[in-house]
Amino acid sequence: MAMKSFRVIIGIEWWLAYVLVNFVAINLLSIHTVSNLIKLPSWGH
Amino acid sequence: MLPAEIWAIAVAGLILLASFAFLGTTSKALNPSASLAERMTVDGLTGLGAISIGAFAIGCFNFSSTWLQPALGIMALVGVFRLRAHLPKVWKLADDWRLLAPPLAIASFVVLLLAVAGLTEPAGTIAHDGIYYHLLGPVVWVRTGIIKPLADCFPTAYPSLVETLFAFCLILKSKIAPSLIGVIFFVALLVLVWSCCRVLEAGRQTSAWVVAAVALAPLVNCTVIEYFVDVPLTVFALAALRFAIAGPSAIVATAVMCGFAMSTKYTGSITTAVTLISMLVFLGKSPGLLIGRFLPVVCFVGCPWYLRNWIELGVPIYPPPGVVQRLFMSASAVPAGYFDEFFRFSAIKGGGMGGGFGNLILLPYQFTYFTDNFAGAGGFGLVPLAFGPIGIWQSRQRPEVKFFVLWATLLTLIWFVSDREARYLIPGVIVLFVLASKGLQYCFASVKRQTRVLAWSVLLIPMIYGLAYLISVDSPRVLALLSAEQRATYFEKNVLGADLFAYINSSDEVRSVLVTAPRSNSWPTFVAYYLDKPYVRVRGELFGELPLLPIRTNEEALKHVKQLGVTHVITEKNLDVSSYPLHLVFQTPIGRIYQVNKDDVKVEHATKSQLDERSEP
Numbered sequence: 113m114a115m116k117s118f119r120v121i122i123g124i125e126w127w128l129a130y131v132l133v134n135f136v137a138i139n140l141l142s143i144h145t146v147s148n149l150i151k152l153p154s155w156g157h
Numbered sequence: 158m159l160p161a162e163i164w165a166i167a168v169a170g171l172i173l174l175a176s177f178a179f180l181g182t183t184s185k186a187l188n189p190s191a192s193l194a195e196r197m198t199v200d201g202l203t204g205l206g207a208i209s210i211g212a213f214a215i216g217c218f219n220f221s222s223t224w225l226q227p228a229l230g231i232m233a234l235v236g237v238f239r240l241r242a243h244l245p246k247v248w249k250l251a252d253d254w255r256l257l258a259p260p261l262a263i264a265s266f267v268v269l270l271l272a273v274a275g276l277t278e279p280a281g282t283i284a285h286d287g288i289y290y291h292l293l294g295p296v297v298w299v300r301t302g303i304i305k306p307l308a309d310c311f312p313t314a315y316p317s318l319v320e321t322l323f324a325f326c327l328i329l330k331s332k333i334a335p336s337l338i339g340v341i342f343f344v345a346l347l348v349l350v351w352s353c354c355r356v357l358e359a360g361r362q363t364s365a366w367v368v369a370a371v372a373l374a375p376l377v378n379c380t381v382i383e384y385f386v387d388v389p390l391t392v393f394a395l396a397a398l399r400f401a402i403a404g405p406s407a408i409v410a411t412a413v414m415c416g417f418a419m420s421t422k423y424t425g426s427i428t429t430a431v432t433l434i435s436m437l438v439f440l441g442k443s444p445g446l447l448i449g450r451f452l453p454v455v456c457f458v459g460c461p462w463y464l465r466n467w468i469e470l471g472v473p474i475y476p477p478p479g480v481v482q483r484l485f486m487s488a489s490a491v492p493a494g495y496f497d498e499f500f501r502f503s504a505i506k507g508g509g510m511g512g513g514f515g516n517l518i519l520l521p522y523q524f525t526y527f528t529d530n531f532a533g534a535g536g537f538g539l540v541p542l543a544f545g546p547i548g549i550w551q552s553r554q555r556p557e558v559k560f561f562v563l564w565a566t567l568l569t570l571i572w573f574v575s576d577r578e579a580r581y582l583i584p585g586v587i588v589l590f591v592l593a594s595k596g597l598q599y600c601f602a603s604v605k606r607q608t609r610v611l612a613w614s615v616l617l618i619p620m621i622y623g624l625a626y627l628i629s630v631d632s633p634r635v636l637a638l639l640s641a642e643q644r645a646t647y648f649e650k651n652v653l654g655a656d657l658f659a660y661i662n663s664s665d666e667v668r669s670v671l672v673t674a675p676r677s678n679s680w681p682t683f684v685a686y687y688l689d690k691p692y693v694r695v696r697g698e699l700f701g702e703l704p705l706l707p708i709r710t711n712e713e714a715l716k717h718v719k720q721l722g723v724t725h726v727i728t729e730k731n732l733d734v735s736s737y738p739l740h741l742v743f744q745t746p747i748g749r750i751y752q753v754n755k756d757d758v759k760v761e762h763a764t765k766s767q768l769d770e771r772s773e774p
Contacts, residue, residue, distance in 0.1 A: 124547065124600065128611040131543040135619060138526045139536070 161333060162276040162638070168329045169337035172322060175229050176204030177236035180243065183414075186400055186407035191352070197243065198348040199396055199410070205341075206393070206417035206458070208232065209321040213461055216304035216321065222328045229325065256362045260369035263620070264347055267372040267627065268340060274631035275336030275382035276638055280651035283682050283698055286312075287384030292335065293686045295324035300691065306470060308704035309685075309694040311499055314475040316462035318420040319386045336382035342389040343381045347372055349395045350591060356402055357548075357557060359594035363601060366616060367540065367594045371587065373623035375535025376528060376579055379630060386421050387580040393418035394428040394584045398564065401436050402557045405446065411436075412451045416458025423474060424581055429455060431567045439560040476500070476700075498701035506532055509577030517573055524579070533579020535626045538619035540597065541589035544612075547596030558595075561588050654747045657727055658687040661750065671721060673711045673728040674698065683727055683748065693721055715739070718753050726751040 183203045184196035212225065281288040294313035298304045304321070306314035313320075319338070326334035347368050354364035371377060380387050397414035400407040415432055418425030433447060463473040472485040476496040509531045510516055510523050521542055528536040552558040565588040572582050600612035637647035648655050661667045667690055674696035675682040682698045695714045696703055705721070708714050711728075715737045718726065726732075726739060729748040734740055739751035 124603075125605070125607055125611055127547075128543055128600070128608070128615050131539050132611065132615050132618065134522075134526055135539055139619075139622060 161278075161331070165276060165326075165331045165333035165337060168326050168331040168334040169341065171229060171233050171329070172205070172208075172325055172334075172338065173201065173341055174236040174240070175208055175232035176201045177240045178232045179204035179207060180236070180239040183400070183410040186410040187403050191403075192355075193243065194348050195352040195399075198345045198352075199399070199414075201341075202345055202392060202396055202417070203413065204232075204236070205322060206318060206413070206420065208325075209318045210420060210458065210461055212325070213304055213317070213321050216298065216324075217465055219302065220298055220304050220324065220328075221302045225325065225328050229329075257365045260362075260365035263369040263624075264365075264372040267378060268344055268347075270627065270631060270635070271343065271378060271381050272337060272340045273638070274634040275340055276333055277634045277644075277647065278332050279335075279384065279686070280648050281383075281684070282651065282653050283684055285383070285684075288684055288686050289699065291320055291384040291386065292323060293684075295320050295327050295335075296686055298324050299327045306466070306475065309697050309702050311476045311496075311697065311700050311702055314466055314470060316420045316422060316425065316459075318417060318462075319389045323384065335384055339381045339384065339388065342392050343372075343378070346377070346388055346392045346395065346587070349392060349399060350587060352399055353395065353588075353591040354594040356399070357552060357555070357591065357595055359598050360601075363594050363598040367590055367597065370538055370540045370616060370620060371590050373620045373627065374537035374586075374590075375623055375626045375630075376533045376537040376586065377583060378623075378627055379535055380580055380583075382631075382634075385580065387583050390418055390421045390425055390428070391584045391587055393421055393425065394432070395587060397428070397432050398561070398588070401432060401440060402560060408446055408450050409454055412454035413458055415451075416455045419455065419459030420462055425459070427571050428568065428584055429459070431564055431571070434567060435560050435564040438563060439556050441556075492703070492706070495701075495703070498699075502700060503576060507576030507578045507581075509573075512574065512577075517570075520569070520573065524582070528579050531577055531579035531582075535623070535630075536619075537586055538623060539615050540593045540619075541586060543615045544593035544596030544600065545589045547599055548592045548594060549596075551599055552592075552595045558592065561592055565589055565592075652684075652687060654683050654727075654745070655687075656745045657683070657743065657748050657750055660743045661725065661727065662687075662689040666752065667725045669693070669723045669725075671695070671714060671718060671723040671726045673714070673726065673730065675729060682729070693723060724753055726753070 177197070177200070180197065180200045182200055184191070184200045187196060187199065208229075212220070212228075215224070279288050279292055283289050290310050290312040293310055294307060294317060297307055297313075304317075304324070319342075322338050323335040326332075326338065350371050351364050351368050354367050355361070359367070377388065377391075393414050397411050397418060400411040400414060403410075411432070415425070415429040418428050433451065436451075437444065437447065466475045467473040467485070471490055472481060474481050476499045477486065478500070482496070510519075510527065516523065524531060525536065525539065525542040528534070549558060549562055565585045568585045568588075569582065572585065597612065597616065600608055603609055603612070633647055633650075637644045652658070661670060669691040670688060670693075672683055672685060672688075672692055672694045674694070675698060685692055685694065694702075694704060695708065695711050703709055705714060708717065711730075714721065715726065715732065719738060725742070727748060727750050731749065732739060732751060734751070737751075738754040740754060741749060742752045743750040
């Protein structure tokens, strides 16, 4: 039940994918401006 | 393998065995379901803490091998005797060992790699805190036969439970063993992570994968063999949490571990305060019990270093923050602004990505992906960020989870408003790993294939990154073990002025040394750890200590060099020997060594090549 609520707020797959894509972009591909890609303030590196 | 490495393993083993003399003490407070590994770990930690505090209490008056070696030997014998009863159970394999084998093999590989890399002798510049002060204190304590803060190095006044263990290694003639002490604490951390995950009812396989993820987190493993005390602090803090959730009967054991945390690092006082508040709020511990039993034990176990500082330096926390200084020290005790450089240095290192509400909200993202900006190169993977929220949400009704969440939140807030250096938040990160175990378990058990694939990817990709990072960091140390040539290259690269130290340490003429201050903070400087002879420094290189007051400058010190009682001077400058009673005896491109003139000695100059020629048969 608890996890159903979690899924309503944010899909787990989407959340995990978001976390992973950020990691790959920032750490492995060194795209430090990933924040610009997702239209968020620049958080720098 | 060389005898020095074998001896280091023997010394670390002896200290570990001595800690096992405390088997069957604090572990009695754990629930009956606690595993043997957990019990041995908490008892071993109790032993390490108790031995260190006991040695410190006596070592403030007399820290010598005369009593330390026999005492350690006797304790190790008791440890062997007590361990004998446990050994048959240690080797019993779990029923599901095949499932656990991959993650435990990864964790074991990391431990083994660190242990092998740790068999090199310490080597690093002034930028290496572990060598600059965590090891410098023990070296001087052993040389002088007394545990005492060094006037030329503020950080040697820090609580030093772990450094006292390093000093044991030095008394037992091993410079290498301190890194193995770090490995022992690292193994204890992994066992406690497993233990806490299991308390939250995470599955055995999930818990094992969380242990592997912690082992491969660069933020954690990169400090293990570098003589830092962040992992030991985390171990004691986590052991305190483990006891706190074990029930009311474990309150004294909780306090003992909190006391050890306070004895390891000043920030242990913060973890202790946070543990106390969290216990009051979520674990239903009565204030009477906490005041009557918890606080007295914490004070008794944690106070020795603070008490020593108060008696010797006039203030329990040294160097004192402004408020503490005003409370305890008279205005004339030290020159005005004496500690400014120290706190300025800390503020620069602890700047992170800035304060303010916006950065606090963004902290989980920034700290996970840009850990390097918090002086934590390599990061710690994605497990806390990815699975932490899921695990907390799933188990939010459990009092242990509420306790962990409050503990980690309070610690993070205090860290955020004080010193935002990544390694100071390792205890909070580890608790998030533990909370994430429930989230990881949920994703592993999902009926949807894409959830399981994503979960494994989020777990494994950063682990591969962590493995590559670990190998790149530690391979030079492993290579240095393989040949004399590699070892020479490694030391030449990492020890500034190795030739100069070799000259001083091997020359019978050198009895004590004056180390001059570098001309500026950006100038390379000599690390006193490498000196085997007594020394005095004009000024502390990093924090501006003035141990020879009223002497403040190199010029003043050189003019009074005979009164300082030194026989030699080590400096990076070319000194005008006509102005001082000195003559050059050794030089390299990095620096020079001058000998103080004796009245009847003929002044003699020599270059490194001349000395090399002279030393040839």
